[in-house]
Amino acid sequence: MNVKPIFHIHLPQAITALLLLATLLPVHATWIEPPLRTEKGYPVPQPDVMPDIPAAHGAHREYAIEWWYWIGHLESPDGREHFGFQSTVFRLAGDPEKAGGKEEGNPLGNRQLFMSHAALTDVRRKTFYHSERIYREGWQAEAEVGRLGLRVGPIRATELPDGTGFRLETNYENDGQLRLELRPTKPLIRFGERGLSRKGADPAAVSWYWTYTRMEAKGALIRNGREIPLQGTVWMDHEISSSQLGSDLEGWDWTCMKLDDGTEVKAYRLRRKDGTSDPWSKVYWIDRDAGVRSVYADQFSWEENSFWTSPETGLSYPTRVTVRATDPRDGRERAYTLRPLVENQEFIGNDGGNPYWEGACEVLNERGEKIGIAYLELAGFGGDLSTRLN
Numbered sequence: 325m326n327v328k329p330i331f332h333i334h335l336p337q338a339i340t341a342l343l344l345l346a347t348l349l350p351v352h353a354t355w356i357e358p359p360l361r362t363e364k365g366y367p368v369p370q371p372d373v374m375p376d377i378p379a380a381h382g383a384h385r386e387y388a389i390e391w392w393y394w395i396g397h398l399e400s401p402d403g404r405e406h407f408g409f410q411s412t413v414f415r416l417a418g419d420p421e422k423a424g425g426k427e428e429g430n431p432l433g434n435r436q437l438f439m440s441h442a443a444l445t446d447v448r449r450k451t452f453y454h455s456e457r458i459y460r461e462g463w464q465a466e467a468e469v470g471r472l473g474l475r476v477g478p479i480r481a482t483e484l485p486d487g488t489g490f491r492l493e494t495n496y497e498n499d500g501q502l503r504l505e506l507r508p509t510k511p512l513i514r515f516g517e518r519g520l521s522r523k524g525a526d527p528a529a530v531s532w533y534w535t536y537t538r539m540e541a542k543g544a545l546i547r548n549g550r551e552i553p554l555q556g557t558v559w560m561d562h563e564i565s566s567s568q569l570g571s572d573l574e575g576w577d578w579t580c581m582k583l584d585d586g587t588e589v590k591a592y593r594l595r596r597k598d599g600t601s602d603p604w605s606k607v608y609w610i611d612r613d614a615g616v617r618s619v620y621a622d623q624f625s626w627e628e629n630s631f632w633t634s635p636e637t638g639l640s641y642p643t644r645v646t647v648r649a650t651d652p653r654d655g656r657e658r659a660y661t662l663r664p665l666v667e668n669q670e671f672i673g674n675d676g677g678n679p680y681w682e683g684a685c686e687v688l689n690e691r692g693e694k695i696g697i698a699y700l701e702l703a704g705f706g707g708d709l710s711t712r713l714n
Contacts, residue, residue, distance in 0.1 A: 362528050365420035366566035369532045371518035378483060380534060381472035383415060388566035390415040392474060394492055395699040396541055396558030397684060405552055408445035408684025409502060411494045413476045415467055438465035440477040442494050445684045447665045453496055456673040500547030506558050508536040510614045522604045524570020524594060531565035537588040537610050557582055572596055575704015577626055579662060581687050583696035586612035591647045593626040607649040617652050624649035634670050641681040641702045661688040662700050679706045
């Protein structure tokens with residue numbers, strides 16, 4: 325893959341330079357060379373690959389698993405309405421020898437499966453809607469190669485005609501439709517050492533992890549025949565992998581925070597089956613100018629402050645947490661407490677076999693003052709997630 329410009333919106337060249345520097349290998353990290361293919365025969369993402377826009381936003385069909393993920397906080401102009409939303413599309417490859425191509429003359433392909441996860445949190449009314457749907461490639465699901473073009477059940481995502489952002493539409497069976505135009509206000513971030521995000525010590529457990537950490541959102545929610553104008557900020561992930569989680573891991577705790585000072589913080593703890601944190605767990609800061617700094621597990625803690633127990637699944641989730649991290653910029657400890665805006669934001673799939681908690685939160689400092697908004701994801705509390713993802 326050729327090196328191409330990372331961001332096509334007109335931003336200073338210095339920002340791109342900062343992005344390149346941010347992805348260099350830290351001196352304290354131990355590099356693990358990934359194999360070319362997994363044991364099942366899927367290709368493994370390789371280091372030093374720069375995302376080629378717009379192709380980076382399209383499907384990478386030959387890789388085993390890929391997802392596009394949007395979460396955000398949206399408010400009406402008068403501030404009376406506040407919603408959190410999640411719209412996620414998963415692509416799962418079939419036979420590794422055939423996954424990269426398409427079946428000629430067959431409108432219902434069997435080489436790719438797609439899954440949609442859609443959720444809407446109504447903060448004012450303290451309600452949470454969610455749905456999961458699975459589709460074969462064909463009439464109800466497709467993902468374009470070469471640019472963003474998703475049509476998977478209730479979720480559609482395309483590039484805006486002028487190339488400055490994206491259009492995202494999510495339909496809710498019982499709660500209308502969310503229509504958004506999204507425009508990045510910071511360049512695409514390439515997370516991980518040499519462009520690889522590591523998910524444990526397994527050499528193949530790596531991904532290309534590309535993110536717009538702050539996008540301006542404008543649009544509307546149509547529900548019960550009423551159109552509610554909305555605006556806010558959105559986080560967008562696109563992750564490509566063929567072995568998403570090390571075999572010794574059971575799940576993860578993950579958050580993205582958007583702070584009022586213009587900084588974003590991404591933190592995640594990879595949970596081992598013995599309850600400890602994997603050394604590759606990490607905290608990132610993305611400052612106002614898109615400079616990135618990070619620390620590994622030895623320089624941060626993930627504290628579980630209180631739990632919420634689901635009346636449906638009986639699972640207990642640590643939904644109020646504090647992330648304490650040593651900021652490499654000045655050596656000072658930073659503390660961020662996440663508090664859910666609605667307690668019940670548990671996502672239960674169709675078969676109930678892989679529930680997780682993912683929801684809208686606010687961020688508090690050590691004095692209990694609100695300093696930002698966040699989304700928190702707690703996965704793998706209902707069983708071994710590594711087996712499902714691999």
